[in-house]
Amino acid sequence: MIVEYLRYRIGQADAPEFEAAYGRAAASLAAAPQCVDYELSRCVDEPEWYVLRIGWTSAKDHLEGFRGGEHFKAFFAEIRPYVQQIEEMRHYERTAVRGNGGSVPTLYDWAGGAEAFERLTETFYEQVLKDDLIGPLFAGMDPGHPRYVAMWLSEVFGGPSRYSDERGGYTHMVTQHLGRAISDAQRRRWVNLLMDAADEVGLPADPEFRAAFAGYIEWGTRIALANSQPGAKPPMQAPVPHWGWGVAPPYLP
Numbered sequence: 001m002i003v004e005y006l007r008y009r010i011g012q013a014d015a016p017e018f019e020a021a022y023g024r025a026a027a028s029l030a031a032a033p034q035c036v037d038y039e040l041s042r043c044v045d046e047p048e049w050y051v052l053r054i055g056w057t058s059a060k061d062h063l064e065g066f067r068g069g070e071h072f073k074a075f076f077a078e079i080r081p082y083v084q085q086i087e088e089m090r091h092y093e094r095t096a097v098r099g100n101g102g103s104v105p106t107l108y109d110w111a112g113g114a115e116a117f118e119r120l121t122e123t124f125y126e127q128v129l130k131d132d133l134i135g136p137l138f139a140g141m142d143p144g145h146p147r148y149v150a151m152w153l154s155e156v157f158g159g160p161s162r163y164s165d166e167r168g169g170y171t172h173m174v175t176q177h178l179g180r181a182i183s184d185a186q187r188r189r190w191v192n193l194l195m196d197a198a199d200e201v202g203l204p205a206d207p208e209f210r211a212a213f214a215g216y217i218e219w220g221t222r223i224a225l226a227n228s229q230p231g232a233k234p235p236m237q238a239p240v241p242h243w244g245w246g247v248a249p250p251y252l253p
């Protein structure tokens with residue numbers, strides 16, 4: 001993705017119509033397959049300044065795909081009156097420096113940290129080992145397995161990167177699933193037992209946390225199943241995924 005920044009200087013009297021014009025032009029951005037996202041902000045300290053940030057799939061997609069495509073005409077018709085007021089219009093490449101601030105707790109903190117995930121996996125694998133459908137898969141499991149999976153989950157949900165640092169990260173995890181030929185019935189049992197364990201150990205029960213938690217578990221188990229099939233060739237190098245709240249952040253009164 002490439003980010004385009006446009007800085008406009010708009011006189012006070014023209015501001016309402018400028019914002020309204022961009023409100024209409026936004027329909028073209030929303031429809032354009034080259035546009036990732038967009039946001040128009042107005043300067044608080046000097047209200048005549050506006051910054052428009054548009055994420056494009058690439059600079060070429062913007063300059064050739066969007067400008068030569070079906071949505072440009074309607075877009076440009078709306079913003080043409082303000083072209084003279086553009087003070088800067090450039091593409092910027094994102095750097096590795098980015099992330100979320102601390103205003104919203106991580107799922108890891110919300111759950112109760114490492115100790116909560118350790119309680120979860122301990123209880124979970126006690127049941128797994130007794131289960132007729134998936135118990136046999138884990139018959140020879142490493143005694144540290146519950147703790148390792150707790151480290152993995154902690155890292156995924158925003159906790160420390162201990163699984164990557166101490167246990168081989170994604171590559172080790174993916175190797176463990178290879179060739180196990182997990183069936184969908186086994187995957188579902190794994191999910192059900194984990195959800196039961198989440199209730200039993202008292203993981204937060206608020207809808208937002210459980211929706212995000214279940215989202216990752218559903219995603220992760222489907223990937224584990226696919227990677228475990230005979231002949232599967234998953235990527236052997238990848239970062240540990242980081243899971244966030246998605247569309248429903250926690251309710252903080």
Ligand code: HEM
Binds near residue numbers: 218224
């Ligand atoms: C979100 C879903 C899943 C996650 C996060 C996960 C995570 C992991 C991790 C981190 C390991 C390696 C532990 C280590 O460092 O030694 C592992 C191993 C393993 N996983 Fe999964 N897994 C998932 C789903 C499943 C499912 C659905 C099954 C089967 C029903 C399964 C079966 C196994 C088995 C049999 C091992 C090897 C255990 C051993 O012998 O030590 N996993 N898993």
